[in-house]
Amino acid sequence: MKIRKKKNLPVEEVRRYLEPGPVVLVSSCWKERANVMTMGWHTVMEFSPSLIGCIIAEGSYSHTLIRNSGECVINIPTAEMLDLVVDIGNCSGAEVDKFEKFGLELAPAEKVGAPLLAQCYANLECRLFDKQLIGKYDFFIFEVVQAHVAARPKTPQTVHYTGDGVFMISGQTVSRRRRFRADML
Amino acid sequence: MKIRKKKNLPVEEVRRYLEPGPVVLVSSCWKERANVMTMGWHTVMEFSPSLIGCIIAEGSYSHTLIRNSGECVINIPTAEMLDLVVDIGNCSGAEVDKFEKFGLELAPAEKVGAPLLAQCYANLECRLFDKQLIGKYDFFIFEVVQAHVAARPKTPQTVHYTGDGVFMISGQTVSRRRRFRADML
Numbered sequence: 062m063k064i065r066k067k068k069n070l071p072v073e074e075v076r077r078y079l080e081p082g083p084v085v086l087v088s089s090c091w092k093e094r095a096n097v098m099t100m101g102w103h104t105v106m107e108f109s110p111s112l113i114g115c116i117i118a119e120g121s122y123s124h125t126l127i128r129n130s131g132e133c134v135i136n137i138p139t140a141e142m143l144d145l146v147v148d149i150g151n152c153s154g155a156e157v158d159k160f161e162k163f164g165l166e167l168a169p170a171e172k173v174g175a176p177l178l179a180q181c182y183a184n185l186e187c188r189l190f191d192k193q194l195i196g197k198y199d200f201f202i203f204e205v206v207q208a209h210v211a212a213r214p215k216t217p218q219t220v221h222y223t224g225d226g227v228f229m230i231s232g233q234t235v236s237r238r239r240r241f242r243a244d245m246l
Numbered sequence: 247m248k249i250r251k252k253k254n255l256p257v258e259e260v261r262r263y264l265e266p267g268p269v270v271l272v273s274s275c276w277k278e279r280a281n282v283m284t285m286g287w288h289t290v291m292e293f294s295p296s297l298i299g300c301i302i303a304e305g306s307y308s309h310t311l312i313r314n315s316g317e318c319v320i321n322i323p324t325a326e327m328l329d330l331v332v333d334i335g336n337c338s339g340a341e342v343d344k345f346e347k348f349g350l351e352l353a354p355a356e357k358v359g360a361p362l363l364a365q366c367y368a369n370l371e372c373r374l375f376d377k378q379l380i381g382k383y384d385f386f387i388f389e390v391v392q393a394h395v396a397a398r399p400k401t402p403q404t405v406h407y408t409g410d411g412v413f414m415i416s417g418q419t420v421s422r423r424r425r426f427r428a429d430m431l
Contacts, residue, residue: 069364074409075408076408076409077408077410078408079410080267080286080287080406080407080408080409081267081406081407081414082265082266082267082268083267095324097339099405101265101290102289102290102291103263103289104287104288104289104299104300104301105286105287105301105381106287106301106385107301107383112383114385116289116291116292117288124402143420143422144422144425147422147425147426149426150430151425151426151430153276175318177363193378193379194378194379198291198292198387200291200298200299202383211337216414218417221265221266221267221406221416222265222266223261223262223263223265223266223419224259224261224262224265225262225423225431226421226422226423226424226425226426226431227419227420227421227422227423228419228420228421228422229266229401229418230417230418230419230420231406231414231416231417231418232403232414232415232416232417232418233414233415233417234408234412234413234414234415235328235412235413235415236411236412236413237328237329237332237411237412237413238410238411238412240329240332240333240336240411240413241332241336242336242337245335246410246411
């Protein structure tokens with residue numbers, strides 16, 4: 062699988078990548094232990110600081126690594142990675158080294174300890190911003206502190222989970238820019 | 247625009263409709279004042295109780311109605327409603343009656359005071375479940391207390407916002423059910 066060449070993206074603009082609702086791969090690292098998980102429950106919360114809220118279930122290996130390190134990387138896969146996305150979500154880092162098992166290409170992050178998944182078309186380095194809802198809802202609020210995105214394709218196909226093993230693949234993009242009030246863009 | 251015939255859906259199953267990340271229309275009502283807004287920042291948070299978290303900006307007319315009534319309806323539009331979705335998002339209920347302006351067909355909800363938008367293919371009646379993050383992040387946690395969905399089409403096209411006036415339209419669905427561990431479905 063090819064490695065995508067990346068450029069930096071202003072962190073205020075990550076909504077463009079996350080708001081459509083793709084399944085993401087979350088990589089983490091704490092005390093020499095590292096892992097990657099598949100995640101579908103997330104939302105943009107603010108432009109600046111660039112905040113993302115997401116659910117990471119207690120009891121999962123990633124929950125422990127991310128809660129303790131206070132960091133992760135949100136990697137956005139494309140449709141060609143669908144089988145990998147499913148397989149990563151169907152095993153636990155407590156039992157297997159997923160990076161080795163799936164032969165994942167890694168790249169170092171700039172601001173966090175967790176690795177970037179090089180095959181993904183966007184990598185968002187995150188620091189835990191607010192942990193007050195972790196105990197009650199497993200809800201983590203992260204600040205995106207560095208963002209790397211592939212220059213092309215401009216609008217890759219992403220995968221969106223609907224439950225029951227079924228995914229929606231993103232379709233065409235359409236602009237309605239002319240219908241918007243200038244201050245709403 | 248046609249009115250869709252609906253059936254009830256167990257509230258634990260609403261992730262199927264929201265997890266892919268569609269833009270939604272949120273209707274609300276408080277003290278004879280009613281409104282509808284376009285919203286894209288939301289996430290599933292739990293199956294049971296069926297919890298949804300979302301951002302509704304302070305200062306918006308809907309924020310006031312929903313915060314005071316503690317209720318809303320999350321309505322999911324299809325791609326044929328895209329221009330309506332844009333137009334609803336580009337005006338304020340403080341200045342115009344959007345239901346009248348856009349000729350929206352309404353239906354009564356069963357458990358909340360806000361109306362259902364009959365043209366949408368899914369209507370999720372919500373009660374405010376946790377308000378502790380409203381003050382800091384405009385983040386509302388709702389419990390879906392009743393769900394109505396159209397029997398068909400089974401997988402309608404939904405719209406997903408990427409910012410800058412550009413939308414992604416949902417594409418094909420693919421099953422990877424056979425790759426899943428039984429307990430992960």
